[in-house]
Amino acid sequence: MISVPLICFTSCKNDDKLLDFKQGKVTSLNSPPPGFNTIQDFRNEIREIYAEAIAKSMKQIEVRTFIKHKIAVNPTIETEFLHAQYMLDIVNDTMNLIDYLVLNSNKSSAFFEDTIPQYDPRLTVLIPDDYEPNTWDTSSLIPKVVAPPTEWDDTIGISLAYFDTSGRISDLNSNSQPSTLTVVIGETEDLIPFIKPYTGQNGPAVFDNEWYEYFPRTGVYFFEGESEKTETPSKGTVTGRSCSRDNSTKKDMLHAAKINGESELNRLEHWTRGKAELYCVIVFNQSASLPAASSVRKNVDVTRKQGKNQNWVDIKSEVIRWSNVNIMNNMSYSWFEEDGGAPVTHTASLTVIVNGVTFTLTTTYNVRNADDVAGSSIVEYCDEVNWGGTDYNATGVTFNVRQ
Numbered sequence: 001m002i003s004v005p006l007i008c009f010t011s012c013k014n015d016d017k018l019l020d021f022k023q024g025k026v027t028s029l030n031s032p033p034p035g036f037n038t039i040q041d042f043r044n045e046i047r048e049i050y051a052e053a054i055a056k057s058m059k060q061i062e063v064r065t066f067i068k069h070k071i072a073v074n075p076t077i078e079t080e081f082l083h084a085q086y087m088l089d090i091v092n093d094t095m096n097l098i099d100y101l102v103l104n105s106n107k108s109s110a111f112f113e114d115t116i117p118q119y120d121p122r123l124t125v126l127i128p129d130d131y132e133p134n135t136w137d138t139s140s141l142i143p144k145v146v147a148p149p150t151e152w153d154d155t156i157g158i159s160l161a162y163f164d165t166s167g168r169i170s171d172l173n174s175n176s177q178p179s180t181l182t183v184v185i186g187e188t189e190d191l192i193p194f195i196k197p198y199t200g201q202n203g204p205a206v207f208d209n210e211w212y213e214y215f216p217r218t219g220v221y222f223f224e225g226e227s228e229k230t231e232t233p234s235k236g237t238v239t240g241r242s243c244s245r246d247n248s249t250k251k252d253m254l255h256a257a258k259i260n261g262e263s264e265l266n267r268l269e270h271w272t273r274g275k276a277e278l279y280c281v282i283v284f285n286q287s288a289s290l291p292a293a294s295s296v297r298k299n300v301d302v303t304r305k306q307g308k309n310q311n312w313v314d315i316k317s318e319v320i321r322w323s324n325v326n327i328m329n330n331m332s333y334s335w336f337e338e339d340g341g342a343p344v345t346h347t348a349s350l351t352v353i354v355n356g357v358t359f360t361l362t363t364t365y366n367v368r369n370a371d372d373v374a375g376s377s378i379v380e381y382c383d384e385v386n387w388g389g390t391d392y393n394a395t396g397v398t399f400n401v402r403q
Contacts, residue, residue, distance in 0.1 A: 033119060043120045043150045048161050048168075049105060050083070050116070051147035051185040054125065055163035056104035058145075058183075063100055064138040066091045067125060067183070071133055079133055079274060079303075080126035082188055084117040085207055085214075118211050124188040128274050130304040131181040145183045146172055146272065154270035177271040184272045189340060190217050217277065217338070243325065243382035250403040251318040252379075254280065254298050254333075255389060257399040258312045264396040265307035268337040268372050276302045277338040278374065278397065281365055282319055283350045285328040291354045293361035296320075312400075319401075325381045328352040334376040335397045341370035 036042040057063045070081040070089070088096050098112045116123055127133040127143075136143075147161045152174075159171035172178070193212035194200065205213040245252075259265050259276060269276040279299045286294040298317045306313055322328075332350050346367045351360045375395030383390040389402025 033115075039119065040150045043123075046116055046120045047123065047147045047150070047185045049107065050101070050112075050123065051145045051161060052163050052167055053101040053105040053107070054183065054185065055145040056165055056167065057100040058142050059165045060100065061138055062092045063097075064136075064142065066097065067127075068133060068136050068138055071125075071127055079129045080124045080186075080188060080190075082191060082214075083112075083123045083125065084121055084209055084212075087112060087117070117209055120187075121193040121212050121214075122187045122191065124186055126184040126186050126188075126272075126274050127181065128177075128184065128271055128304055130271075130308060132305070133181065136181055141181060143181045143183045144169070144178065145185060146178075147185045148174065148270075148272045150187065154273075155267075160272070174270070174272070184274075186272060186274075187340075189273070189277055189338060191215065192217055244384055244386045245322055245381055245403070246324070248321070248323045248385075248403060251321045252385065253402055254282070254315050254317050254319060255400045255402045256312045256314050256316070257300055257302070257335075257397055258310050259302050259307035260393070260396055260398055261310055262308045264374075265302075265304065268374055268396055269304075269307075269339075271304065273339070275304060276307055278302055279336055279338060280399070281334045281336070281346075281348070282331055283334070283348050283361075283363055284320060284322075284331040285350070285352050285354060285359070285361060288324070288327045288354055291352070291359045291361060293348070293350055293363035295348070295363050295365050297365070322381065326355045328354055329381050331379045332376060333379055333392065333394065333399065333401075335374035335394050335399070336367060337372040337374055337396075338368065339370040339372060341368040343367075344369045 030039050032039045032042045036045075058067070066089075067081075070086055071079050087098050090096050091100060098109050101107070101112050102109050127136075142165060145163045147163070152158055154174065157173050157175040160174050161168060162170050162172040191206060191214045193214050196208070196211060196213060198205075198213045203215070205215055207214055257278065257280070259268065259278075265276060277299070278301070279297055281295050281297050283293055283295045285291050296319060298315060300313055300315045302313050305311075322331075329352055330350075332348065334348065343366050345364050347362060347364050349360055349362045351358065353359075374397045377392040377394040377399075379390075379392065379401055383401070385401065385403040389400050391398055391400050
């Protein structure tokens with residue numbers, strides 16, 4: 001992705017007539033307000049203003065305590081909190097978060113209460129988990145704040161706006177993660193906003209406001225055309241081959257996964273984006289009598305600390321019952337790290353032997369154009385599924401399949 005330059009940052013920063021307004025119901029998540037060419041330009045402007053305001057606000061211990069508390073208690077989004085969700089929560093007896101942001105900026109409350117939730121609905125305050133924010137001593141440590149742009153190629157080092165309690169202090173090289181706890185003003189990847197009125201089938205929203213209803217990331221992806229599939233393929237003729245899957249009444253299970261160290265973690269997810277949101281797409285033949293490819297998606301989040309330490313993360317999600325080699329001799333497991341962007345249809349092929357005949361099957365599934373490829377691996381029918389199963393190395397990820 002190409003980094004989008006900021007426009008009119010100096011000339012427009014003090015112009016509340018431009019930035020403090022309430023348009024009403026939005027019609028598109030990608031429509032910028034007057035004076036900006038793209039929504040990315042506007043969001044970049046918003047995030048630098050917000051980063052400076054939150055950095056200055058953290059002079060007060062009650063603000064630091066508030067941030068730590070919201071990050072610690074939020075059950076939906078790990079190590080971050082969404083501005084739109086908690087902006088009106090009380091920080092002390094008389095002031096909420098917006099009051100502090102207004103006090104430490106030249107923006108009105110309308111900017112923080114209406115403009116940001118409407119035009120940057122996923123703006124989040126994040127502390128990467130490898131800083132162990134639960135151990136943050138808010139009585140003494142005042143973190144600095146960084147504001148990455150909304151779209152940029154994180155494989156290339158760029159300068160990020162960097163703030164402390166006095167305001168902007170320097171530019172930070174994006175490839176150099178500070179050693180001390182740092183707050184990131186970014187974009188949540190865990191909640192997806194839908195413009196009201198919403199008529200989809202995602203179930204109850206996590207929360208809603210005047211403009212949006214917010215749903216968990218995993219449910220949104222299934223809504224876009226993918227579904228949890230647990231078909232039991234019909235049995236073919238038993239071959240007499242002896243494998244641990246033969247005639248099993250159990251389903252295969254994607255048991256656990258781990259990221260293969262810090263370099264792979266950084267390749268898959270930049271430190272300013274927090275944890276790695278991994279998903280695996282499993283492609284298989286669904287019938288011995290009428291070969292056809294099908295797919296199922298499994299999700300797992302890996303914290304930065306888990307990724308660096310190569311810790312196994314439990315998934316324990318059933319796939320299908322695969323009890324006869326004549327159904328297929330192998331499946332494919334393809335891993336991705338979710339970074340968002342526009343939906344893209346991905347075509348996958350799988351060469352299998354079904355009842356002694358070789359077929360090349362194809363299927364399609366949705367990915368996003370900014371998602372990173374973590375790697376893939378073939379799972380063979382006669383691989384061990386008992387006694388701890390089999391580990392597979394898929395370049396960026398190692399995973400375990402068992403029954």
